[in-house]
Amino acid sequence: MALFTNLTFYVFPARTSARAYKIRRKVYETNGAVVLSTLDPKTSPKPTHIIVDSDWLAQPERVRGSGLGHSEVWAEQNGDVPIVCDTWVLECMAQNKILDVGPFLLRATEQKNAETESDSETESDSEPERKPQKKLEQKQLHGKEPEQKITDPAHIYDTALEGVRTGSAKEEESPNAAALQGLKRLQEHYNSLDDRWRALGYTRAISVLSRETTPIRTFQEARALPGIGASLARKIVELAAGHTVDPPLVSALDTVEIKANEERAALAQIHGVGPATARKWHAAGIHTLADVRSRLWDQLTPAQQIGLDHVEDFAARIPREEVEQHWTIIREAVHAVDPSAEALCMGSFRRGSAMCGDVDIVITRAEATAADLRRVVARVLVKLFESGYLVASLSGPMPGVDGPGEYDFGDDGDDGDDESELSDESDDGKEEDNDDEGKKGFSQFLDEYSKATSSTDFSSIPPAKRLKLSPSRTTETSSPGTRAAAACTTANSSPSRGATSPSQPCGSQQSSPASSSNLFSPRISNFAGSKKPIAHKQKYRLPRLWMGAGVLPEGSQGLESGQPPRWRRIDIIMVPWAERGAAMLHYTGSGLFNRSMRIVAMQRGYHLSNKGLYRAIVPKGRKSSGVKVRLCIPEQLVEATDEYKIFEILGLPYRPPNERSK
DNA sequence: AGGCCGTACTG
DNA sequence: CAGTACG
DNA sequence: GCCT
Numbered sequence: 015m016a017l018f019t020n021l022t023f024y025v026f027p028a029r030t031s032a033r034a035y036k037i038r039r040k041v042y043e044t045n046g047a048v049v050l051s052t053l054d055p056k057t058s059p060k061p062t063h064i065i066v067d068s069d070w071l072a073q074p075e076r077v078r079g080s081g082l083g084h085s086e087v088w089a090e091q092n093g094d095v096p097i098v099c100d101t102w103v104l105e106c107m108a109q110n111k112i113l114d115v116g117p118f119l120l121r122a123t124e125q126k127n128a129e130t131e132s133d134s135e136t137e138s139d140s141e142p143e144r145k146p147q148k149k150l151e152q153k154q155l156h157g158k159e160p161e162q163k164i165t166d167p168a169h170i171y172d173t174a175l176e177g178v179r180t181g182s183a184k185e186e187e188s189p190n191a192a193a194l195q196g197l198k199r200l201q202e203h204y205n206s207l208d209d210r211w212r213a214l215g216y217t218r219a220i221s222v223l224s225r226e227t228t229p230i231r232t233f234q235e236a237r238a239l240p241g242i243g244a245s246l247a248r249k250i251v252e253l254a255a256g257h258t259v260d261p262p263l264v265s266a267l268d269t270v271e272i273k274a275n276e277e278r279a280a281l282a283q284i285h286g287v288g289p290a291t292a293r294k295w296h297a298a299g300i301h302t303l304a305d306v307r308s309r310l311w312d313q314l315t316p317a318q319q320i321g322l323d324h325v326e327d328f329a330a331r332i333p334r335e336e337v338e339q340h341w342t343i344i345r346e347a348v349h350a351v352d353p354s355a356e357a358l359c360m361g362s363f364r365r366g367s368a369m370c371g372d373v374d375i376v377i378t379r380a381e382a383t384a385a386d387l388r389r390v391v392a393r394v395l396v397k398l399f400e401s402g403y404l405v406a407s408l409s410g411p412m413p414g415v416d417g418p419g420e421y422d423f424g425d426d427g428d429d430g431d432d433e434s435e436l437s438d439e440s441d442d443g444k445e446e447d448n449d450d451e452g453k454k455g456f457s458q459f460l461d462e463y464s465k466a467t468s469s470t471d472f473s474s475i476p477p478a479k480r481l482k483l484s485p486s487r488t489t490e491t492s493s494p495g496t497r498a499a500a501a502c503t504t505a506n507s508s509p510s511r512g513a514t515s516p517s518q519p520c521g522s523q524q525s526s527p528a529s530s531s532n533l534f535s536p537r538i539s540n541f542a543g544s545k546k547p548i549a550h551k552q553k554y555r556l557p558r559l560w561m562g563a564g565v566l567p568e569g570s571q572g573l574e575s576g577q578p579p580r581w582r583r584i585d586i587i588m589v590p591w592a593e594r595g596a597a598m599l600h601y602t603g604s605g606l607f608n609r610s611m612r613i614v615a616m617q618r619g620y621h622l623s624n625k626g627l628y629r630a631i632v633p634k635g636r637k638s639s640g641v642k643v644r645l646c647i648p649e650q651l652v653e654a655t656d657e658y659k660i661f662e663i664l665g666l667p668y669r670p671p672n673e674r675s676k
Numbered sequence: 677a678g679g680c681c682g683t684a685c686t687g
Numbered sequence: 688c689a690g691t692a693c694g
Numbered sequence: 695g696c697c698t
Contacts, residue, residue, distance in 0.1 A: 240696090290690060361694070624683065684691100
């Protein structure tokens with residue numbers, strides 16, 4: 015029996031065309047190993063080892079930045095697969111036995127290398143100001159380094175895994191629950207007043223306090239926390255002592271105002287409705303969701319209509335296990351379309367939360383540009399809509415559901431062409447999406463679908479299908495000339511589980527001629543662009559951030575019994591390969607964490623976003639005295655592919671996802 | 677006194 | 688452009 | 695709201 019029988023390897027870098035790769039692969043295989051060509055939990059079996067080319071190990075940053083980062087994420091989310099240097103394989107063969115991977119684990123190797131290099135690197139590097147931090151960081155690295163004897167391979171992924179596993183997940187009861195509750199209320203209050211900065215103060219305070227594990231009962235204790243000043247400290251103490259927000263504590267607010275704000279806050283729960291709209295509506299006498307439905311329905315944007323129909327669903331938290339199921343469905347669809355593409359689950363899921371707000375999936379692929387990914391994702395969306403998993407699109411049209419003829423794949427055919435393959439380069443980092451030359455639009459969109467589509471499957475999506483998506487009142491409503499009806503119905507069709515929805519089916523209200531007689535026209539125009547009726551839709555181009563909703567299939571496990579499954583918010587983000595590190599950082603969040611990290615970047619003369627870390631340009635007019643300078647124009651891309659490195663360059667100690675609550 | 681994240685979509 | 692959304 |  016061959017040495018590696020029963021072992022499954024994934025070889026990195028997976029340059030399947032490279033000669034060296036082929037040779038290595040062959041060697042492994044002749045020794046009995048199964049070598050995976052893609053690293054994916056679903057389409058392929060889980061590897062037992064990830065093997066990294068030793069040449070790459072000489073340059074840790076290169077390894078991290080070039081895809082291994084992905085392996086790490088993958089591993090982080092899927093379990094303990096040791097990442098080892100290929101010398102392990104060679105040693106095994108030399109000794110004809112399977113050796114302990116411990117000494118060959120990448121993390122250790124990498125850190126050793128990093129250590130030797132980092133000194134010179136640090137010094138030689140041009141940033142004078144961040145020296146102190148650097149030191150700290152190094153210290154941390156050293157701290158972790160102690161030759162762990164790793165029997166459990168999970169250690170190599172650093173604390174990230176532990177966090178996920180242990181689940182910092184349970185937020186359970188905080189000893190400061192009472193205060194937190196009151197603060198949340200006030201935060202909401204100021205938010206709906208549009209006093210955003212004050213609200214931000216509360217948000218930060220809540221974040222800090224919620225992470226506190228000991229009871230905060232005195233003014234001093236509270237005041238000592240970062241982000242909590244005298245005013246908040248006082249409130250916290252009072253709240254903890256049992257006072258309520260309404261009457262005593264916030265006497266400044268009369269009950270009437272409080273009530274109004276709660277109503278506004280409720281309105282703003284609708285996706286697509288923020289403080290401004292909520293205030294406007296409220297001022298106009300629209301105080302409840304029912305009011306919105308009955309009096310404003312046909313003025314709502316398509317997204318708002320969907321949002322209204324599913325306020326409750328969308329507000330509900332999603333158990334981590336369910337997120338996993340969504341992720342699997344999407345990932346499989348992605349792989350069916352393009353096996354080399356990756357679908358990573360980010361957001362609170364990656365941070366390890368037990369309950370998540372939505373499902374954030376980042377789609378990327380080696381070397382891919384945004385345009386490449388659009389092609390992939392377009393097909394994925396069609397597929398998922400077709401299967402009935404996706405049920406709504408909050409941005410852009412719903413493939414197969416929207417406008418009438420536009421989705422006939424068959425006809426337009428042609429064209430095109432201009433595609434040009436942009437092989438992107440990475441020379442600098444601003445490749446962006448210039449690729450698709452202008453925005454061609456919808457036709458291109460369709461084209462991409464049809465082109466990419468393997469003929470059969472989604473060659474066309476018959477109207478019937480659309481109806482199917484929306485079982486309920488579609489049928490009766492749909493009348494002649496209302497293909498659009500199908501569309502809107504789909505959106506509305508939910509069996510309203512919300513208490514909010516006041517019985518009347520949208521069909522009926524629509525029929526109520528209230529303002530606009532024709533219900534369908536507004537929506538069509540919404541999708542198409544109000545001015546020009548239909549022709550306009552041609553402008554549509556799949557957004558890089560697609561927002562929508564999905565539902566687990568009926569029989570799925572873990573769903574509440576009885577009730578129809580909830581619609582869940584799904585975000586699918588297309589991330590160009592070159593930006594994956596920055597994008598992962600961004601989409602892992604949390605929002606507050608991102609903001610504070612960006613502030614640090616700013617203070618250190620950088621500009622950080624989901625697209626990368628840039629050196630900022632300071633207009634010569636000002637001196638960057640301690641404070642921040644506006645008009646920082648992103649100048650030169652410093653780093654975008656490696657999440658870890660971004661921390662490093664900023665002089666910040668790496669924070670694993672589960673510690674990024676703030 | 678003045679900042680408080682940065683990007684991208686929709687209408 | 689304002690508004691909303693994403694983390 | 696808090697922080698500089």
